[in-house]
């Protein structure tokens with residue numbers, strides 16, 4: 001479903017991704033872990049063509065992104081949903097308009113149909129009744145959940161989650177984890193989730209990949225990750241300050 | 249890092265130097281390969297001083313040249329190069345955006361709601377400011393014209409001179425400059441904020457073309473609303489001039505207005521409105537492009553906003569001249 005080959009990207013004269021290979025099968029959720037600033041968000045931005053690779057290719061739905069014209073790229077993107085790290089809610093619109101924007105701009109659904117879908121998605125993320133409020137009036141965690149509702153509003157086949165549980169209290173975080181698992185099981189959503197939260201990673205991931213120094217240094221199941229002998233991987237999942245990586 | 253031409257030797261004596269830097273394909277002060285500094289660290293780019301390069305040529309030769317290099321002649325040349333490059337990239341990007349804008353024009357009917365909303369924010373909300381500036385523009389031009397006319401030109405021509413000046417130049421240009429400051433800046437700030445908070449990326453991934461959704465309504469409304477604002481400005485400025493003429497110059501209102509009507513050509517009016525439309529497009533387009541170009545948080549938004557006003561103002565004045573030479577044959 002998603003295939004990334006030899007992805008290289010430099011930003012500001014600095015190599016951020018240096019030959020990343022990743023595959024995500026249909027219906028699978030891949031969790032990407034890695035330290036702050038290692039390029040996880042940059043990796044996600046390549047999957048939908050928001051950034052162009054310096055070298056390498058990205059293929060989704062069997063189509064290589066750099067060979068698509070804009071119209072076809074938009075067609076593919078409409079089948080995808082993205083939860084941005086900062087939410088990226090449109091602050092000139094209400095929460096409900098945010099969630100419904102993709103539907104009202106890209107489909108012929110009537111206002112009431114859209115309102116029903118929006119209300120349903122907001123309920124899924126525990127924000128029922130928040131629709132008429134402005135994003136700037138919400139707390140950070142609520143904004144993240146509203147953004148999640150927007151990401152799944154168009155019944156996407158691929159969803160990219162950039163740190164879905166950061167900034168949420170443990171109980172809400174668990175609720176979001178459940179929701180992600182439910183989406184995978186019921187709607188057969190293919191997903192890439194980026195996170196630092198190991199608890200969430202173990203819970204939602206079918207597979208876990210670790211990004212370090214621009215490369216994927218580990219790619220395997222949750223059990224394989226737990227038993228990995230790689231000192232970097234071990235230090236990361238345990239969260240130790242001693243080991244091959246400097247804590248600061 | 250060493251100057252690669254050192255090994256070639258064709259200008260060995262002045263090697264690590266001005267000429268070296270100007271001719272080598274690899275610049276003397278080139279950044280070193282980025283250094284990975286891990287979390288949050290920035291790549292370092294140490295500047296290599298000529299003195300640290302080997303082998304050293306005779307001191308009497310190198311000293312003045314090194315001094316030159318230090319007084320930043322090289323930097324100057326490189327800076328000019330960088331600016332030209334940046335300008336080219338800017339114009340290129342702007343051209344691409346204009347292309348996408350034209351491609352999205354057929355969908356204008358579907359976006360009518362957005363266009364109307366922009367026409368409200370750009371046009372209606374600018375009106376009070378435009379009226380205020382126009383009254384005083386008209387008033388001062390009547391006063392100054394009267395001052396120049398006294399004892400030389402009959403005052404019944406006051407309306408003619410002031411009216412022409414207002415309709416052809418003053419109203420369109422001053423309105424455009426005021427709108428560039430008010431609307432151009434706010435477009436750049438709004439879109440810049442959307443850029444740095446990834447809202448534009450979010451539009452892209454939702455399959456909503458940001459050029460159609462954000463740029464097209466603003467440019468269209470700029471093209472439509474600026475002429476409307478200029479019409480108001482024409483009217484109010486002439487009114488301001490009339491007040492000054494009647495109260496301060498002791499002219500009768502009929503004399504002044506007859507003066508305005510004398511030699512009044514509709515084509516002058518149309519030219520003024522046509523110009524206004526072009527100015528409106530410039531203001532919105534530059535505001536949008538500056539917004540799209542924004543990088544680096546709140547500071548970046550501030551920079552884009554200033555840039556939008558400065559660039560739009562300069563382009564307004566330049567295009568005003570160009571349009572004048574095209575429309576008004578001497």
Ligand SMILES: Nc1ncnc2c1ncn2[C@@H]1O[C@H](COP(=O)(O)OP(=O)(O)OP(=O)(O)O)[C@@H](O)[C@H]1O
Nearest residue numbers: 011012016034035036037038039040041042043085
């Ligand atoms: N648009 C950009 N322009 C320039 N540099 C960028 C850009 N986006 C990201 N970077 C740089 O790329 C590097 C990786 O950033 P990225 O946002 O992918 O980190 P991350 O792994 O998502 O970190 P975090 O876990 O903190 O979100 C950073 O050093 C960042 O400064």
Ligand SMILES: [Mg+2]
Nearest residue numbers: 040041085162
């Ligand atoms: Mg990130």
